[in-house]
Amino acid sequence: MAYNKDLLKEYLTKKAAEGWAAFEKSGAYGSFKFDLIMSYINQFLPPENSLILDLGIDPGNYAVKIAQANRRLTIGDLSESQLEITRNKFDKYKLSSQIEQFAILDELIDLSIFEENSFDMVLCLSGTLSFTCEERSKMIKEIVRVTKIGAPIILAVKGKAPYFKEIIRELEMDKLEEPNKAGLWQMLETGYKQHEEYPGEPAYYGFTGQEITELLENNNIEILEIAGIGSIISNMYLQLEKIRENDEIWNDVFRIEKELQTMPGLWDAGEEILVVGRKKLI
Template identity: 30%
Template sequence: MSDIINYYNQFDEWGRLEREPIEFQVNWHYIKRYLPPAGNILDNGAGPGKYSIKLAMEGYRVTLTDLTPKLVEIAKEKAEEFHLENHFSDFLVADARDLSGIQDEQFDAALMLGPMYHLQEEADRIKAIRELHRVTKKNGLVFIAFMPRIKHILTSLMYPENWKPNNQMKSIQQFNDTGSFNHQEAGRFTGAYYFNIEEIKPFMEAHGFESLELIGSNVASILNKENWDYWKDKGEQEYKNLIDLLIEKANDPYILGISSHLLYIGVKK
């Protein structure tokens, strides 16, 4: 995990969600649709705490965890900046595969919007899901982010030099078979795992969850800067209409493969 920790030490994840707000807006729309009106929420693998802060602003009691100590510190600073410290139960440096510092069935809902990107071994993916199951209350909701394999194949074909070694068909075919991606260049997004879309719901259901929805968090990743500028120049209302359309279409199963991220919504049985 050292390469992954090093990557997130230097990567501005809070800024990414500010610069590319569609993913956050789509996810939040669906998270808020399903959340109970109040309760204890776990944000597991929270990064710098963008979702945690929003949850705290909405009045929820939040426990934040992340593997990267620097990001946990940033999350604490953000909570202080927004005067929300009293809405947080704890800030923990923790691996999603081992939440032994948290007792069973503590949370009315749990978010895990990052760890599944970086667990290349199936045994590790199962550990993380079982830990999330353990700490969530019966009938509690879970919101888990995945990355779709087909999208990364398409991205590699479009921008091969940005995704070495996927600048060779042999490497792309290997990725297609395994779902594991290790960037050839130091300091880039690496140690990643991408799911086949049709495997996500069965995987979750095999480990104690009932599936509610699977949505495309960012189908707009197919749009470039010129596309965005065009719609922004149309005015605030037209841009809002675009966002509303993307939210509406997010749960269309026919477009999940063009989204850079997916959000699974389920309930603990």
């Protein structure tokens, strides 16, 4: 399945206005998953005034928290519309002084606008790497190139199993009745999801935990943490709304999820696979 930057950019432009609104309406479930990923970012956050690259297709939710922690940011995105919305949010929160650059990228797999060894941390979240399909190795090489030696790299990629879980859970009968036409067998056998018109997602590659581990290790990244985000609480929307009423229980459930999702058997059970690594000294 071929990576198509134009189709991806078109999708992101159409989706841009929904990004922040969807996050703000995501309730307890969205907050729980956000806090999970943010906990890894905080764990590996470099010192104050460090420069961090937020690279990808998310609307800047994590970047706001990082800026509030007095770190400098460069935010790179394919979509000019997405960047403009993010810029406005930073203005609203009076955090624009923490932004080094809003970078409109021509390509996810070509970061030549950034010099080698520029960043003290690189974030590539919301499945961004997955959307580069067969070019995923090129994107990883570029991420490694612009990251300082020893600096952390945090990625969240799309998994293969969650795709099928969602189709079955949501009873997407058109796909289940015609699995070959819908690309289900292709996804199962190759990991590639076929392109769907908006509001469906563009083509992407669904990783397994083993695959993303091998890809990073083969590209000079030492693996520090792997987790299947939301392995235990997956789709427990109503349950988490109830649990949020009690801070102690909420914290206990968070601890349970955080500890169990790092078990190798649960890497592929979450909604995304999160990997923390660091650039090795060659």
